[in-house]
Every structure is written in structure tokens, then in C-alpha cells.
Amino acid sequence: MDGKVLTIIIGMMIVTYIPRMLPLAILSRINISKGLLNWLSYVPVAVLSALLAPELLLKDGQLSVNLSNTYLLAAIPCFITGIYSKSIFLTVVTGMAMVVLLNKFM
Amino acid sequence: MVRSDIKEGIRAALPVVFGYFPIGMAFGVLAVQSGMSTVEIFMMSLLVYAGSSQFIAAGLLAAQASIGAIVLTTFLVNSRHMLMTASLAPYVRNINAKLLSLLGFWVTDETYAISIGAVAKQQKSQWFFFGLFITSHLAWLSSTVLGSVMGNFIPEPQKFGLDFALPAMFIALLILQVRHKKAIAIIFISAVLSIGIKLNLGGSWNIILATVISVTIGVLIDKWMEKSSQSLSA
Numbered sequence: 138m139d140g141k142v143l144t145i146i147i148g149m150m151i152v153t154y155i156p157r158m159l160p161l162a163i164l165s166r167i168n169i170s171k172g173l174l175n176w177l178s179y180v181p182v183a184v185l186s187a188l189l190a191p192e193l194l195l196k197d198g199q200l201s202v203n204l205s206n207t208y209l210l211a212a213i214p215c216f217i218t219g220i221y222s223k224s225i226f227l228t229v230v231t232g233m234a235m236v237v238l239l240n241k242f243m
Numbered sequence: 244m245v246r247s248d249i250k251e252g253i254r255a256a257l258p259v260v261f262g263y264f265p266i267g268m269a270f271g272v273l274a275v276q277s278g279m280s281t282v283e284i285f286m287m288s289l290l291v292y293a294g295s296s297q298f299i300a301a302g303l304l305a306a307q308a309s310i311g312a313i314v315l316t317t318f319l320v321n322s323r324h325m326l327m328t329a330s331l332a333p334y335v336r337n338i339n340a341k342l343l344s345l346l347g348f349w350v351t352d353e354t355y356a357i358s359i360g361a362v363a364k365q366q367k368s369q370w371f372f373f374g375l376f377i378t379s380h381l382a383w384l385s386s387t388v389l390g391s392v393m394g395n396f397i398p399e400p401q402k403f404g405l406d407f408a409l410p411a412m413f414i415a416l417l418i419l420q421v422r423h424k425k426a427i428a429i430i431f432i433s434a435v436l437s438i439g440i441k442l443n444l445g446g447s448w449n450i451i452l453a454t455v456i457s458v459t460i461g462v463l464i465d466k467w468m469e470k471s472s473q474s475l476s477a
Contacts, residue, residue: 141310142283149300156318156325158347162340164332175465179458180330182361182417183427183433186322187453188352189413189432197474200442210412215411219418221340222451225360228418229258232411233404240402 207243211235244325245370252374257363258454259353259375260382262409267383270297273389277305288387292380293351295447296320297387323450327355334362338369349376353409363420421428425461433457 165219169177174181193212194200211232267288274284279301284382287297296317303313327351335343348371350358354376359376361367436453 138280138282142279142304143286145300145304145310145313146283146287146290148310149287149293149296149317152314153291153293153321154316154348155298157328157350158344160329161324161332161335161347161350164329165336165338165343166270167306167339169333172462174333176458176462177330177333177364178304179426179429180326180454182429183365183454183457183461184326184330184422184450185356185413185417185420186397186430187437187450187457189410189417190437191449192413194278194434195441197346198442198445200438208407212410212414215414216418219415223419224290224417225258225415226359227413228415229261229408229411232407232414233261235405236404237402237405240404 205243207236207239210239244368248368248370251373253378255357255371256354256375256378256382258412258415259357261405262353262412262451263379263382264386265405266294267386267408268393269391270301271387271392272394273298274301274349274387275391275394277301279296279304279387284391285384286389286431288384291317292349292383293317293321295381301418320447321452323447324350324352324355326451326454327359329444331355333364334359334366337366338372346372346376349380351379353412356381360416360419360477364472370379376464393394425464428464429457429461 146225172185193209194206196206196208204210214235215228218224218231222228249441269282270288274287274297275281279287287300291300299316300313303316328347330436333351349372356376358367358372361371365369417430421430431457433453434457437449440449440452
């Protein structure tokens with residue numbers, strides 16, 4: 138194995154692991170103020186939405202809100218299934234099936 | 244108890260496994276093309292275990308970027324996980340700090356999404372997390388290595404809709420997180436910010452910035468509503 142690649146991998150490991158580990162190890166042990174706790178309680182919806190929105194609405198780095206965007210179209214039945222079933226499995230299966238269908242007919 | 248918790252964790256990992264396979268294989272193919280060996284790909288997936296930064300690193304390696312540039316870029320891309328593990332921390336006080344330091348290694352976007360959904364419903368033991376995390380990591384390891392070995396012979400993941408498994412999983416987990424109307428407002432603000440920032444700044448700053456800004460707006464709305472209800476009652 139190449140020395141440069143090994144050095145890069147170890148460097149990447151350190152800078153990836155520390156931000157993942159530190160908050161978990163520290164914040165689970167100290168008493169967090171009510172304000173911070175309230176702030177943190179909004180993080181899950183915000184971070185999931187920030188991750189998801191570009192996946193659905195951007196195509197090749199451009200805003201793509203039209204009928205040729207299969208991900209956006211597939212997301213609609215996905216949301217409906219998710220809201221009514223509250224099931225991760227059903228939502229994922231619906232999404233995958235929709236993408237297969239859309240790729241076939243478009 | 245231990246057994247059933249591990250099993251529950253493994254089951255919870257299934258959508259992640261679905262989603263990792265096409266992405267992992269794609270990474271394997273691309274990494275070989277950018278000059279990495281299968282052993283190097285295995286080591287990177289084993290020790291770094293962070294999808295988007297691995298793609299970026301392979302691209303930078305091919306472009307002969309320096310060690311410092313690649314490591315710094317990785318840090319910038321992966322620092323978003325701080326927000327995730329910070330929001331997970333209040334729910335895992337039942338697990339001791341040493342174990343949490345170990346478990347933190349396996350927190351990716353996808354395993355975080357599953358974890359936060361699970362602990363919001365009920366407290367989970369370390370065994371649940373070991374089941375979830377190790378299953379997901381094995382899926383990442385095996386799919387990246389498979390991609391590197393099979394090269395361009397892999398079938399198109401789009402044919403099976405596998406490329407949409409992760410976005411669909413995020414949709415389901417997002418819905419499960421909505422417990423009040425304000426959450427919907429935060430979702431919209433964060434989505435608009437994430438896209439606006441990505442279009443204008445590029446890179447991966449959109450996740451951290453959109454999250455911090457939209458969460459802060461949510462907290463400010465809380466304070467403002469508290470004040471206005473106080474002045475109404477007064």
C-alpha cells in the first residue's frame with residue numbers, strides 16, 4: 138500500500154472520528170442548559186431536511202423542479218406513504234418501486 | 244435481552260444496507276479509476292467510513308492533491324456530524340462515556356437518521372447500536388470492495404430503484420420526526436437554505452449552515468411566542 142494513501146487514510150480517520158465522538162462523549166455526561174437542549178431538539182428535522190432537499194430538487198448542480206426529475210416525482214408517493222403508514226420499510230419500497238416505474242416509462 | 248437488542252439493531256439497519264450498496268459499489272468503481280487499490284479502498288472504508296468524503300478524497304487523489312488538502316477537506320465535509328451526535332447525546336445517557344466514544348465512530352448521516360428516530364420513541368441499549376452500526380458498516384465495507392473488484396461490470400442500480408433507497412429512507416425518517424407544526428416550518432426553512440447555499444457556495448457547507456440557521460430561527464420563534472403570550476395574558 139502506498140505510503141501517501143495510508144497517511145491520508147489515517148488523517149481522514151482522525152478528523153472524521155473526533156467530530157463524531159466528542160459531542161456524544163461530553164454532552165451525554167454534563168448537564169446541558171434548557172436553552173441548548175431546546176436548540177438541539179430541533180436539529181434532527183433541520184439536518185434531515187438539509188440533507189434531503191438537494192437530493193430531490195437539484196440535478197447536476199442545477200435547480201430542477203419539473204416532470205423530468207424522477208426523484209422529485211417519486212418523492213410525492215413516498216411522502217404520502219410515509220405520512221399514512223409511518224413505516225420506514227413501506228416508504229423505502231414505495232420509493233424504489235416508483236423510481237423503477239418512472240425510469241421505465243419516461 | 245442482549246440478543247433481542249442486537250437483532251432489533253440489525254433489523255433497523257436494513258434500509259441503510261439497501262441504500263449503501265449502490266453508493267458503495269459506485270465508490271469502489273470510481274476509486275479504482277482514480278488509482279486506488281482494493282486494499283486501500285478496504286482500509287479507507289474500514290477506518291474512515293464516511294461516504295461523501297471518501298468520494299471527494301478519491302477525486303482529489305486522482306488530481307494529485309496534497310495530503311493536507313485532502314485531510315482538511317475531509318474535516319470540513321464531515322464536521323456536520325458534530326451537530327448530529329450533539330443532538331443524539333441527551334438520549335443516550337444510559338450508555339457509559341467510554342462506550343459512547345466507541346459508538347461515535349459509526350455515526351454517519353444514515354445511521355444517525357435511524358438512531359435519532361429510534362431513541363425518540365424509547366431508550367436504546369448499546370447492543371441496539373452495535374447491531375445497527377456494525378451491520379451498516381459491513382454493508383459499506385463489502386459494497387465498496389465489491390465495486391472495486393467488479394469494476395464496470397456491475398449492473399445499473401437504477402434498474403432496481405436502489406439509488407433512491409437513501410432519499411426515501413430520509414423522507415420516512417423526516418416524517419417520523421415531525422411532532423408539532425413548528426417542525427414543518429423548520430423543515431421548509433432548512434430545505435430552502437440548504438438549496439440556496441449549495442447553489443451559491445457549492446461544496447458541502449449547506450448542511451451545517453442550513454441546520455444552524457433554521458434551528459436558531461425555530462428557537463427565536465419559541466422565544467417570540469412566549470413573549471407575545473405573556474404580554475397577552477398581562
